[in-house]
Amino acid sequence: MTPELMEAGAAARAAMIEREKAAGGRVAARARMLQLGEPDFTQGVALYLDDISVSFDGFKALNALTLNILVGELRCIIGPNGAGKTTMMDVITGKTRPDEGKCFFGSTIDLLRLSETQITQRGIGRKFQKPTVYEQLSVFQNLELALKADRRVRASLFSRLSGEQLDRIGEVLTLIHLRDDAQREAGLLSHGQKQWLEIGMLLMQDPKLLLLDEPVAGMTDEETERTAELFLTLEGKHSLVVVEHDMTFVEQLTEGRKTVTVLHEGSVLAEGKLADVQANDKVVEVYLGR
Numbered sequence: 001m002t003p004e005l006m007e008a009g010a011a012a013r014a015a016m017i018e019r020e021k022a023a024g025g026r027v028a029a030r031a032r033m034l035q036l037g038e039p040d041f042t043q044g045v046a047l048y049l050d051d052i053s054v055s056f057d058g059f060k061a062l063n064a065l066t067l068n069i070l071v072g073e074l075r076c077i078i079g080p081n082g083a084g085k086t087t088m089m090d091v092i093t094g095k096t097r098p099d100e101g102k103c104f105f106g107s108t109i110d111l112l113r114l115s116e117t118q119i120t121q122r123g124i125g126r127k128f129q130k131p132t133v134y135e136q137l138s139v140f141q142n143l144e145l146a147l148k149a150d151r152r153v154r155a156s157l158f159s160r161l162s163g164e165q166l167d168r169i170g171e172v173l174t175l176i177h178l179r180d181d182a183q184r185e186a187g188l189l190s191h192g193q194k195q196w197l198e199i200g201m202l203l204m205q206d207p208k209l210l211l212l213d214e215p216v217a218g219m220t221d222e223e224t225e226r227t228a229e230l231f232l233t234l235e236g237k238h239s240l241v242v243v244e245h246d247m248t249f250v251e252q253l254t255e256g257r258k259t260v261t262v263l264h265e266g267s268v269l270a271e272g273k274l275a276d277v278q279a280n281d282k283v284v285e286v287y288l289g290r
């Protein structure tokens with residue numbers, strides 16, 4: 001890791017400890033032994049991609065991509081079609097293996113050595129563009145299924161939910177603005193509501209890192225704004241990587257201060273505050289000036 005990254009990591013770790021203090025948690029818990037397979041976030045880094053290259057028949061979809069996401073960070077990734085954004089998520093989740101490079105979750109988990117299932121189990125959740133909810137089941141049942149699919153929960157599909165589990169479902173229903181629709185059949189929800197339900201299903205497994213590929217595509221303006229609010233609530237508790245073309249949404253998420261990454265031809269073209277990358281000549285030329 002570079003000195004800048006270590007510095008940024010230390011700052012993120014300090015912020016994480018502050019958040020924990022504010023939440024009344026015991027900082028000492030940070031010093032406890034990590035369970036086997038649990039990611040180590042004590043360096044403040046949630047995800048570390050180094051020099052990742054992926055070729056498809058000689059075409060480089062990712063070209064020495066280097067990217068770091070800090071613990072609790074909400075990072076927006078923008079860039080033209082074909083820039084490699086989805087391929088990057090495929091590499092992180094084990095769907096595509098790179099030809100070269102390193103990919104670490106926390107400071108110890110080498111994602112390139114794990115299967116897709118193992119990567120999910122370590123705490124990386126991914127939302128694809130198309131919502132995939134169980135249309136025949138109610139909103140509540142969808143969340144219940146997601147909860148029971150979590151290998152940490154020792155419950156059969158037919159066992160009753162504990163009070164704690166019911167509370168968790170209630171909490172997520174509120175977060176995703178579907179409390180009033182809990183008993184509705186998921187198939188009857190709007191496109192935007194289905195997207196939220198799917199995000200809710202991911203949240204049931206309490207992922208440490210969430211990857212969201214074009215989450216507001218096809219949403220109304222109001223749904224888009226509510227999604228931004230939702231992601232801002234998740235920031236800090238989870239690390240989020242959001243790929244989006246909708247600049248209004250990206251603006252809402254970055255709040256004028258967060259780092260945005262611009263991908264182009266498989267590598268980082270620019271990184272910085274949204275206003276700065278929007279003013280960057282190279283970025284205007286390949287993307288925003290279209």
Ligand SMILES: Nc1ncnc2c1ncn2[C@@H]1O[C@H](COP(=O)(O)OP(=O)(O)OP(=O)(O)O)[C@@H](O)[C@H]1O
Pocket residue numbers: 056061079080081082083084085086087088
């Ligand atoms: N399985 C594959 N086989 C061959 N080429 C692929 C494969 N997957 C992606 N590509 C190519 O790699 C490049 C990067 O694609 P990718 O889907 O990652 O772009 P993207 O940034 O997500 O674009 P968009 O904004 O359109 O979603 C594209 O040129 C695409 O055609």
Ligand SMILES: [Mg+2]
Pocket residue numbers: 085086087213
């Ligand atoms: Mg894509």
